[in-house]
Amino acid sequence: MLNKEAHHNYLPPPELSEVISSLWSFKIYIIILCFFAAIASAFIAINTPNIYRAETLLAPTESLQGQGSEVSSQLGGLASLAGLGGLDNKGFKTEVAQARIFTKDFLYQFINNHDLLVNILAIESWDKETNKITYNDDIYDSETQSFTLPEDKNLHWLAYKVLNDNLIISKVPGGLINVAYEHPSPIVAQYIVEHIIKDINQLMQNYDIEQANNSIEYLNKKLTQTNVADMKTVFYRLIEEQTKNKMLTEIKSEYIFTTLDPALVPEEKSGPRRALIVAVSVILAGMFGCFLGLIRFYRAR
Template sequence: MTKQNIEHYPHPPIPPMAADDEIDLRELFAALWQGKWLIIAITFVFAVGGVGYSLSLPNTYKSEALLAPVNDQGGGGLASMAGQLGGLASLAGVNLDSGGGSETQIALATLKSRHFISEFVHANALEVPLMATTGWDQDSGEWQIDPERYNPDTKTWLKPEGARENKPAAPTDWELYKAFSDLLAIKEQKDNGLVTISFESESPILAKRVTEQLVAAINARMKADKLQETNTNIAYLRQQLENTNLTQMQNVFYQLIEEQTKSLMLAEVQDEFVFKTVDPAIVPEEKAGPKRALICVLSTLLGGMLAVAILLVRFAFRKDD
């Protein structure tokens, strides 16, 4: 086919764009304007619903404690002794590493563990405030007990409606752990190592008490573990000392026993074993939640967007028809 033939070859006609595929912004805005009362009505309903929902939520209060990791005062001596004795301490089966940083991480992990939280809840009788209350009475300073969940006179738990037959009436450790963990917050500042422990509750008094008890409980737990470990090391070293006749090894065991005894004495006199309280917990006077203004704004925006979406869908179907 020559160039001349190509130039004279008739091009296929371009079909005109369907009018239905075009979006007329004037029609769109006109449809929205016609449905302005629907937008106002739906937005108003959502706004009122958001206000009502936010007002139905109880106030919650958060109590915080700022803590600093305690450096093991005997750590330098133990580390120095471990360096001087080389591998003899490891050969004897004794760990002389003070592990200040690792002890802090272990303490934080213990605070979040299911076993520690379950023991803490039972030890401080927090089952009822966590699982069987309908609110906190600010005037009387007492919890409002849910009569369908707990009988305060007989101190017995009642099985909730709809629960399976084999489920116990009392809350399980897993349920207590989940309820407590939702109210607990632990934050560690990476730059300086400070730790913030906070607990949120409808009762400001309970929030302060739980925060204080948590700090005391984790210090006591880590102290008890350290004392048990050190006593086990001393008993083991004394047994090995009796089984050896080598003067050099006896001197090594004597030095190890001396360092472990120092560590034991230091641990016994330290109440704030892992965390030292920098800023203690207080009874909060300002509520931490709920964010009622934010709830109202979000519900109003949601209502407005839903109303506009409904009008746009109606406009699209009407345009197709």
Template structure:
């Protein structure tokens, strides 16, 4: 009996158990031994690049002037006034707001407001002018440790005559805004710990003595600024409340107004007697002994690493060009 074509067994290909060999392309694989050999042959190039960049980084680092950081740790001043104002606000807040009186206890607290004032252009500009810091801030380039004197940039300012130089008839004296922005970006640092509610006010400057003095002045001036603001506001409120008392005959309203006057009187009295009004100094600024910047060892290490990578890149390019010419 003959088998039809459909009944004939079709041989399987490939046979069972046979596996195709995986294709290998040696050209696309990275031979680590060959790579190491190439780097070893070019080791002097790598060392030379690392040495040159490390030397350049060292020269740059040691040419930079020392920067000293002085800081003070401050905390919001504790006062019973806050709780008293909060209680008064809960009782008469609505009526007081209609009268145009701010009892506090709502919105931004005094410490948060004071920190915003500290970092404001107006306060820093006034601070620079009040203490005559423009020359020390904008016309210096270093500090002589032996003499304890600042090194002035004579291309901008003449220390003997105490005059700013001119350039094509235009004075090189910086504007108030330029000095303020430089102070906020380069000199002042304010960091608040949200857990402890403590704030660190830091000054970075060439002289550790001046840096310590500026921190002390900043904290004192900030307290004085907030104190004067509250005193002025309390006096204005009291004058307004007295006018309202003279114009009303309702007993309840008069009682509310008298209590508001009493609270404003307490605020005024507290502001007059308390010097550390917004912040108390927990750890005052000191004259530090060692510079915080520049970090010369770190600069040199980064330069060495970059030089090494540059050397490896150069050796790799050189080997690639050599192999390309052989093809």
């Protein structure tokens, strides 16, 4: 009896033609879904402001200038013994500079030095025809020139997050480096890329000059504390090398990164890809409609 009842309730798998026929009968609903998805996505795409991408191509300055001098390599061991560390640490500087760009300390200082709070947080769109900037009223009041965000919001933290999220640094085959920034205003995007490179070059240069000064001061102090002629000779050579390194550091205009292709104000937008947004939305709506049609078909069975 149970076997007969189970056999009676058994339904064979549906034929493909049955499924297609059922979906075809549901086509009007699928078309309606696609139609509304197209309208909604087109409205969103049209009202999404253009994004512009400014970028620059860089080469590590050290790679263009070759390796350190023979004297530097010879004195590296002596410098280590004197407590200064190796003199030839160039290979690590580019990596350190890239890492420092994304640090809170550097970006906070960068935002303050260039007064970028409004440009990073408040600009909503830019009109190419009139060269006019539109500000987000929910964030910034352009008439009073003041932020409208709640007082508990840390503006510098928000600006740091936006800057960090839209700043892109990538390595290019051949050891080159690409730095890009995306922003609703092409002028702001170009400004940020150009000055980030200038600032990180200056920061690393100042740091190395300070380290050289400290090394020279330390070596002079050690020189006065020894009466051994051979050690004095070593200290004189180290002081000479550190002084030379300091002079070479001071004369470099692009200390860490050398610009091969400077950041220009972009003429064309990089996004959003409005046609793609609409196409993907319609496809997803069609797939969702087919899914509903399949549910309807299996329920009917």
